[in-house]
Amino acid sequence: MPNSQNKYLIIVAGPTAVGKTSLSIQLAKDLKTEIISADSRQFFRELNIGTAKPSADELAEVHHHFINSHSITETYSAGDFERDTLKLLDSLFQKFNVVIMTGGSGFYVKAVSEGLDYLPAPAPGLRESLTQRLNDEGLAKLQEEISEFDPVFAKSNEIANPQRVLRALEVYHTTGAPISNYHIKDVQKRPFQQICIALDRDRKELYDRIDSRMDTMLQDGLVEEVRSLIDFRSHHALQTVGYKEVYGFLDGHYDENEMVRLLKQNSRRYAKRQLTWFRHQGNFEWFDADEYEGILSYINEKTGDSVPNK
DSSP states (O other), rough: OGGGOOEEEEEOOOOOTTHHHHHHHHHHHHOOOEEEEOTTTBBBTTTTTTGGGOOOOHHSSOESSSOBBOOTTTTOOHEEEEEEHHHHHHHHTTTEEEEEEEEHHHHHHHHHHHOOOOOOOOOOTHHHHHHHHHHHHHHHHHHHHHHHHHHHHTTGGGGGHHHHHHHHHHHHHHHHSSSGGOOOOOOOOOEEEEEEEEHHHHHHHHHHHHHHHHHHHHHTHHHHHHHHHHHHHGGGSSTTTTTTTHHHHHHTOOOOHHHEEEEEEHHHHHHHHHHHOOOOOOOEEEEEEEEEHHHHHHHHHHHHHSTTOO
């Protein structure tokens, strides 16, 4: 990549419903560039309402990558995303000095930013059986099991992430070794510079936005979308907040009012976990989500003459 020190990946992260999409689109328009989505559920064409994808109008404003790029019938991992995004960036940096990547899936952001640990492929059928255990026994039971053989992982923030817990169990049951044994010690150097920005809001305002988003999703047909995907409910993307609560309702475990309560409660808790995760990364500059001019000034200061609007 020629002149790589003058190429910048601007990472816009933060919790669900904080306003990453609208801010990233405005940045992309001002900086005359394109957006890479690092939301691990927006890859899938069949998942629309529950993933809060950008609207058709928003997608028309700026070219987005990795939205509707795959089918739910495919397996697409963070490692796949890392490889494909680095290849894409090599191409995009031939045209742009800056590229924006945005999303709340911290593990996928980190995959591109720092690289992933090498992890062995799981034994055939193991993911499905562990997912069924998660559904039947609950997350706490699996967390308790991990604590017995991997206290390092059990003390990390990832213990609260159901998908990371499943991955840790996959590694252990496939290899007999804890996932913490596979952690790399050095961040992989990338052939471009990175500007990491995280967005936040007043907590009450953020939670109100989450509740409002859930109401809109339900009005737009979230339950019908989830019902149409019932054949794929074991897929990891459908074991996440916004989908699993609806399956509980469809299975008759609780009524509609309880479903709505759980959707909002679990979404707020997910936002809190996202905030905690990004704060522990240590390389993000934090801004209020409405502080657009301050964010743009910060980017201009970091990039110098590399951005097109200077």
